[in-house]
Amino acid sequence: xxxxxxxxxxxxxxxxxxxxxxxxxxxxxxxxxxxxxxxxxxxxxxxxxxxxxxxxxxxxxxxxxxxxxxxxxxxxxxxxxxxxxxxxxxxxxxxxxxxxxxxxxxxxxxxxxxxxxxxxxxxxxxxxxxxxxxxxxxxxxxxxxxxxxxxxxxxxxxxxxxxxxxxxxxxxxxxxxxxxxxxxxxxxxxxxxxxxxxxxxxxxxxxxxxxxxxxxxxxxxxxxxxxxxxxxxxxxxxxxxxxxxxxxxxxxxxxxxxxxxxxxxxxxxxxxxxxxxxxxxxxxxxxxxxxxxxxxxxxxxxxxxxxxxxxxxxxxxxxxxxxxxxxxxxxxxxxxxxxxxxxxxxxxxxxxxxxxxxxxxxxxxxxxxxxxxxxxxxxxxxxxxxxxxxxxxxxxxxxxxxxxxxxxxxxxxxxxxxxxxxxxxxxxxxxxxxxxxxxxxxxxxxxxxxxxxxxxxxxxxxxxxxxxxxxxxxxxxxxxxxxxxxxxxxxxxxxxxxxxxxxxxxxxxxxx
Ligand SMILES: C[S@@+](CC[C@H](N)C(=O)[O-])C[C@H]1O[C@@H](n2cnc3c(N)ncnc32)[C@H](O)[C@@H]1O
Numbered sequence: 001x002x003x004x005x006x007x008x009x010x011x012x013x014x015x016x017x018x019x020x021x022x023x024x025x026x027x028x029x030x031x032x033x034x035x036x037x038x039x040x041x042x043x044x045x046x047x048x049x050x051x052x053x054x055x056x057x058x059x060x061x062x063x064x065x066x067x068x069x070x071x072x073x074x075x076x077x078x079x080x081x082x083x084x085x086x087x088x089x090x091x092x093x094x095x096x097x098x099x100x101x102x103x104x105x106x107x108x109x110x111x112x113x114x115x116x117x118x119x120x121x122x123x124x125x126x127x128x129x130x131x132x133x134x135x136x137x138x139x140x141x142x143x144x145x146x147x148x149x150x151x152x153x154x155x156x157x158x159x160x161x162x163x164x165x166x167x168x169x170x171x172x173x174x175x176x177x178x179x180x181x182x183x184x185x186x187x188x189x190x191x192x193x194x195x196x197x198x199x200x201x202x203x204x205x206x207x208x209x210x211x212x213x214x215x216x217x218x219x220x221x222x223x224x225x226x227x228x229x230x231x232x233x234x235x236x237x238x239x240x241x242x243x244x245x246x247x248x249x250x251x252x253x254x255x256x257x258x259x260x261x262x263x264x265x266x267x268x269x270x271x272x273x274x275x276x277x278x279x280x281x282x283x284x285x286x287x288x289x290x291x292x293x294x295x296x297x298x299x300x301x302x303x304x305x306x307x308x309x310x311x312x313x314x315x316x317x318x319x320x321x322x323x324x325x326x327x328x329x330x331x332x333x334x335x336x337x338x339x340x341x342x343x344x345x346x347x348x349x350x351x352x353x354x355x356x357x358x359x360x361x362x363x364x365x366x367x368x369x370x371x372x373x374x375x376x377x378x379x380x381x382x383x384x385x386x387x388x389x390x391x392x393x394x395x396x397x398x399x400x401x402x403x404x405x406x407x408x409x410x411x412x413x414x415x416x417x418x419x420x421x422x423x424x425x426x427x428x429x430x431x432x433x434x435x436x437x438x439x440x441x442x443x444x445x446x447x448x449x450x451x452x453x454x455x456x457x458x459x460x461x462x463x464x465x466x467x468x469x470x471x472x473x474x475x476x477x478x479x480x481x482x483x484x485x486x487x488x489x490x491x492x493x494x495x496x497x498x499x500x501x502x503x504x505x506x507x508x509x510x511x512x
Contacts, residue, residue, distance in 0.1 A: 063212060063471070064442065064465060064471055067154075068467075069115050069116055069208075069209075069212070070114055070116055070118075073112075073114045073115060073120075074086075074114075074134050075156075077111075077112055077134075078132075078134070083122070083132050085128070085130060085131040086122075086125075086132040086133065086134055102151060102259065103149065104148075105121075105123055105135070105148055105149070105150060106147045106166070107166055108121040108135070108145065108146055108147070108148055108160075109144075109145050110143065110146065111142065113140075113142050114136065115205040115208045115209070116501060117189035117500070118136045118137060118138045118140070118189070119136070119137045119138075119139075119141060119146075120134060120135070120137075121134075121137060121160065123135055123150070133150075133153075134157040135148070135157065135158050135159075136157045136158070136160060137162055138162065138186075138189065139182075139192070140162060140165075141168075141169040141192070142171070143168075143171065144167070144172060145166045145167040146162055146163070146166060147166055148162050148163055149161050149163060149258065149259065151259040152259075159259070161259040162258070171194070172193070173192060173193075173194055176194065177191040177192055178191060178232060179269070179270040179271075180268070181253075181264075181268075183257065184256065184257040185252075185254075185255070185264075185266065186253060186254040186255070186256040187253050187271070187500065188270075188271060188499040188500050189500055190501065191270075191499045195498065198495070198498065198499070199224065199225040199227055199493075202225045202495060202503040203222065203224055203225045205466065205493075205501075205503055206222060206225075206491060206493050206503065207220075209467045209469070209470040209505075210222075210466075210491070212467065212470065213470040213471050213473075213474040214474060215473075220491050221488060221489060221490055221491060222492070224492075225492070225493035225495055225503065226344070226351070226492065226493065226494045226495065228343055228344045228495045228496065228498045229343040229344065230343040230344075231498040231499070232499070233272065234271060234273070234340075234341040234343055234498065235272040235273060235341065236303065236338075236342060237301070237304070237340055238269060238272050238276050238280075238302040239299040239301055239302070240252055240266065240299065240300055240302065241254065241300075242291045242297060242300060243262075243263050243297050244296050246292060246295075249288055249291050249292070250263045250265045251265060251280075251284070251287055251288070251300065252264045252265050252266030253269075266280065267280050267281045267284060268281060271497075272304075273304045275304050275306055275313045276304055276313055278313075279302050279315075287300060287315070290315060300315060301314075301315055301317055301334060302315060303315075303319075303321055303334040303335075307323065308324070317334055317335025319333070320333060321338070323338065323342060325342060325345045325346065325349075325377065326345075326349060328401075328405050329401070329405060330372070330376070330397075330404075331397055331400060331401060332370075332394065332397045333397070336370075336371065336391065336393055337370050337371075337391075337394060338370070338371060338373070339373060339496070340496065341497065344495065344496055345373075345377075347494065348494050348504075349378065351490075351492065351494075351506060352374070352378060352435075352460055353378060355460070355489065355490070356378065356433055358381060360430075360431060360457060361381065361382050361431055361432070361433050362382055362384065362428070362431040362432070363382055363383065363385075363427050363428075363431060364378055364379075364381070364382050364386070364432075364433045364434075365386050365420060365427075365432060365433070365434045365435065366385060366386070366388075366435045366437075367387075367388050367417035367420055367435065367436045367437075367438075368389065368437045369387035369388060369389045369398055369412065369435075370391075370437075371397040372397070372401045372402060372410070372412060374437060375398075375435070376398075376401055376402060376405060376410070379402075379405075379407050379409060382433070383409060384409050384410075385402075385407075385410040385411070386410075386411050386412075386413070386420070386424075387412040387413065388413045388414075388415055388417050388419065388420045389413075389415075390414075395413075395414045398412040417438070417447055418446045418450060421450040421451070429454055429456050429457065430457050430511075431457065432454075432458075433457065433458040433460060434454070434456045434459050435462070436451075436459070436460070437462040437463070438463065438468075440464055441465070442463065442468025442469060442472045443472050445475060445479075448472060448476045449481070451476065451480075452482045453480075453481060453482070455482050455485070455511065458509070459509040459510075460506070460508055461507045461508075461509070462505070462506050463504070463505050463507075464496070464502065464504050464505075466503060466505040469505055469507060473507060476509075485511055485512050486509040486511055486512065487509065487510055488507060488508070488509055489508045489509065489510045490508040491505070491506075491507050492507075493505050493506075494506060
């Protein structure tokens, strides 16, 4: 009995909850049960330890990651709601991590949606009846009333798992959901939201990102997010995971369902192109054969290689893929980076084009150039394109793609983007456009300082992580030598990834 009391102690003190939601936790049952059979079980909560002694040194959290974004947005929300005390005891974090205890909450109202695409609700803390616990619940919208169970506790919030929508938000339309795995698969977050609302959500994410990095968003030219012509069936590459158990092979994605994790079998993905769905369904035996040849878990590549009337896919990382965007052809190895949603690429190119003035701009410096997609697509706007890329395989294809499209005005260099600036001494900065399109983590201070010293007339920053983009732009504008000589002329999202929380963001800066 003593060990039972020790085991349940953190919860027994909360046999009585004074909360707005009706709580039906297993703990309540257990507490009631033990209270009945053992009168020595304390009915009053023991004194709560002073905050100070419970506080651990906070690890530093990268503000451009999901965790950092949530932390910032939760702080903003609690400030706006005047909730001074929201916390989770570290004893409880440890407890939840070690034992699988779930607390069930009924009729919880979702009061906001974070830029991570997850809804946020507030419940009373389990450790301190005067404090609140923030709950973050995937697949929910502002205004939904839900039943959920509370799982693992993180430092600033608890993970909630949706059990049931009790009353839907006025924005929710579940008839729009096309995928049978929606609510279970971690891939898409927004299928229940009408597409125009998805675009609005993404514009707000962009605004949140700039706000997080101290921009006054009212002064920024943030334009409405550009829609994707294809809202389903657009993804040209999938990388399903497989497990290590060869007797029960599963090929699919990470589950995100009622707190259960792990890979689940998936034989369709509504956002992927039809040929990739064919691979997942009809050609599943082929995929299983490939997986059988591996000993461990991993991912399998599915790359759409359809072009014109030739509809096909490959699983071979080295196979050379050809894609046609506008009037240009691009080749690259199937396992290397290429943009994933071809349908929206022409509108990105035409937006960037609209800022390039043939009478002023003579050079484009395409940094983080991959296989040359941006520079080559804009090659008819200027006299010279110089690209730089850190992946040798991508770089080789940038040079080959220039040839494939009959271009003679390009030069592609191998190296890290910071190294390009020393080679630009012969170029007139006032005639130059610098494009940067780094990966999720963004650029570096070294790069941004050199960019500022070079002082090009136009800077075009395309990013799949608007939070690292906003961080970089804050640094560039405020902390580099010539940053204050630039003004932001455009901030615009492009919906490269409909039905998901992701957004591609384009920012254009012009020398004043
Ligand atoms: C988001 S992709 C963009 C590629 C290209 N702009 C496109 O649209 O296809 C980012 C590229 O940056 C490259 N990269 C990453 N770090 C780099 C660095 N320090 N210097 C140069 N290229 C880098 C990656 O290999 C990848 O090809």
